[in-house]
Amino acid sequence: xxxxxxxxxxxxxxxxxxxxxxxxxxxxxxxxxxxxxxxxxxxxxxxxxxxxxxxxxxxxxxxxxxxxxxxxxxxxxxxxxxxxxxxxxxxxxxxxxxxxxxxxxxxxxxxxxxxxxxxxxxxxxxxxxxxxxxxxxxxxxxxxxxxx
Numbered sequence: 001x002x003x004x005x006x007x008x009x010x011x012x013x014x015x016x017x018x019x020x021x022x023x024x025x026x027x028x029x030x031x032x033x034x035x036x037x038x039x040x041x042x043x044x045x046x047x048x049x050x051x052x053x054x055x056x057x058x059x060x061x062x063x064x065x066x067x068x069x070x071x072x073x074x075x076x077x078x079x080x081x082x083x084x085x086x087x088x089x090x091x092x093x094x095x096x097x098x099x100x101x102x103x104x105x106x107x108x109x110x111x112x113x114x115x116x117x118x119x120x121x122x123x124x125x126x127x128x129x130x131x132x133x134x135x136x137x138x139x140x141x142x143x144x145x146x147x148x
Contacts, residue, residue, distance in 0.1 A: 049136040050078060050125050062145045064110040065123065067095075073127040073136070076101030080109045081124040084144065090114065090121075094128075115144035 052069040055061050067080045076099075081092040090113035099105030107125075115121070121144040129135040 048138070049073065049127065050138045052123070052125050052138050052140050055123060055140060055142050057141050058143070060143045060145045061121075061123070063114065063147050064112040065142075066108065066110050067123055067125065068106065068108040069125065069138075070104055070106050071097050071125070071127070071136075072102070072104040073097060074101055075127065077127075078107055078125050079128050080107075080111060081126075082111050082113045082144070083122045083124060084115065085120045090144075113144070115146050117146060119144050 050069065050071040050073075052067065054066060054068045061082075065082060071078050077094050077096045079092060080095050082090045084090055091111040093109055093111060095107045095109040097103075097105040097107050121142055123140045123142055124137060125140075126137040127135045
């Protein structure tokens with residue numbers, strides 16, 4: 001009985017820690033995990049203001065591409081962009097962080113783009129700073145795939 005109570009308490013503490021720092025997505029991952037400690041993907045990395053969880057480097061992406069991750073910005077939002085191989089911006093949108101400004105929260109955006117042929121490209125997530133400067137830029141190299 002004591003062993004079961006200790007395991008249940010450890011699981012509840014791990015879930016609470018993930019819920020406080022990783023948002024609802026991390027909590028769901030922790031609940032699905034049979035272990036009593038959160039998986040590495042469920043924990044929020046300590047380094048980096050912006051962390052992109054999807055898409056992953058090298059992924060084939062079709063329109064609309066779903067970009068998700070976590071961030072902590074002063075403005076409470078991030079700019080998400082899709083770039084062609086030559087750097088041309090194919091799509092962009094400001095996306096709110098679910099908890100607002102000055103806290104680590106999650107973001108999710110679906111961007112529609114047109115790529116005439118399969119080509120290297122990139123997904124960028126950044127905070128727009130004062131004067132329009134790009135801050136905390138994260139770039140994920142992907143392959144853009146034409147839609148059907």
